[in-house]
Amino acid sequence: MPQKVRIALDAMGGDAGASVVIPGAAISLSRHPDTEFLLFGDQASIDAQLSRHPAMKAVSRVFHTDVAVRMDDKPSQALRRGRKTSSMWLAIDAVKKGDADVAISAGNTGALMAMARFNLHMLPGIDRPAIAAVWPTARGDSVVLDLGATIGGDGHHLMRLAVMGSAMASVLFDRERPTVGLLNIGVEEVKGGEEIREAAELLRAMNLPQLEYVGFVEGDGIGKGVADVIVTEGFSGNIALKTAEGTARQISEFLRSAMGQTWRSRIGYLFARNAFRLLRDKLDPNKSNGGVLLGLRGIVVKSHGGTDSEGFAYAVDVGYEMVHYDLLTKINQMLNREGSALAPTAQEAVS
Template sequence: MTTSGLTIALDGMGGDHGPETTIGGAEIASIRHPAVRFLIFGDEAVMRPVLDKYPRVAAVSEIVHTPVAIAMDDKPSQALRRGRKTSSMWLAIDAVKTGRAQAALSAGNTGALMAMAKVILKTMPNVERPALAALWPTARGESVVLDLGATIGPDAIQLVQFAVMGEAFARIIFGLERPSVGLLNIGEEEVKGTEQVKEAAQMLREAGLPMQFHGFVEGDDISKGTVDVVVTDGYTGNIALKTAEGTVRLIIEFLREALRSSLMSRIGYIFAQGAFKALSKKLDPRASNGAVFLGLNGLVVKSHGGTDAEGFAYAIDVAIDVAAADLVQKIVADMALLDGFKPSAAQASHSTTEPSEAALS
């Protein structure tokens, strides 16, 4: 993959910390990717003083002024009304549609980002609902997990579409010919789970897609790395993600308390500093920052809103990687394999559930 000629559009005003994080993150990323350029959308009066502190990224960036920023607590409908064609988030996504950038990245409001991305870029052929996919650290390395909150209540056909998009993502990111795919369930037995999940499993067994369908996986299989791709609905996926992040923070806090608990603990830490630093690096949630909206006619990446510049730089890395790999066209090609697949009448008649506005918030 080559990054030469790539431009990444940044929502400079997004997230909890705005330009200090977005521009600071771009500075870090530009060290790793010197050939990449940035279009940074936002209030120039706010962003220019920050950009002037980072000469490296300033040399490869252009500020596009817009005074409108989407608030983190705006509802998607409010964001669309207030920020349509005028906000930093909208214009960053629109830069992908017009070809000025190859990917857009925002740390802003997830629901607003999803709504705007769907309006501007539309979903690709054979995709009914987009999915939010991220790399999840595991005992084996990393796995792709989707959906993490874009679509609430998908039906069986949509879960199959998620599986196809996830395996295409995994083939690109991990360099695998036939990634293993599992459906997240409450047990491995075929009789367990919702009707949608059971129907999706049957469809994946019959479809003859370029993947190894493992069957059902359980919650602990995510961290084990049992499969390369874990497929679930956005409601469950988002809860699993937040639970995992909270657990990591709890473990880190327990370690800190234990190391401060006695003189012998502090002395022991001196001798084990290397091991503790390696563990801290593995547990650092910033290294897994950056989730990709799959199924759109363009690339949009979501960063955690509360991350710092280092974490935002990791999200930029993800945007660069998927743009350089031409992820959209590879997903389109794999989704075309579903053209000839005809699910059973019961599966085909399964109702489609629209995500609620509250779910996207």
């Protein structure tokens, strides 16, 4: 592991750009002082923010570009317009060149995935990247993937997600053999689409040494923490993520409204405010911000585009931890260990 963790930031990504990215990185720097930053974007905007954060300025290098990927750009448009000149591309390219250990962006998800895949390429045996994130549960944390990198996939694709997710869980949670479940509409073996049942058969038949397959998991099982890793394809994974985030905000609003309705509830809040503060922290989606694009020959982290500086700081924390715990090497080791199982099928090789 390098002496310093070098983080490349797309300073123009997200809804607010540098006004969130720089303060967020400064918060993360206070938690991880062994960090250096490469900042890509409009120099005037970046410098204006760095002037307010001298500690951040001292460990940062700025690379000017006036090209930024728009949040509504299609991936193909972003590649044509922003390839080799946009702040997003340059941050990813810094990882490819070895100038940075991880790239982080709050920008357009589709563009980030397309650029990362085009520039860094995929690991052997992996055909598509997946977004994996740590999901707070009643029993601790779980890794959930794919949260929206790609849509659909057959049983072999889901099996590969299980292997990569278990690698991430083994590193983050110190599990020798993480438990893995497949998200489905029921726990019965006859339920779900053909691809989910195929993935279940593959995982049972292979009995991989680096993970323990525990079966199908319904939506409410994610929050219960019934498995260390929950696997699904990107369409349903993204819906699950956005639903959970919306529900968390809804519960927070309900509590805030209920606590102010009567004088008894206000008094009760005074006695229980520490407990409510802990609950609010648990329900805060910003504290689970930062999805890792797994399957690439480099580490890329996606932050929510609409997050605030505190939320972006958590995404930077995720990037730091991925490098600090040498996640990419661990994933490579697990993929190589089961290379035959991950090899593309004849049909996939033709396509």
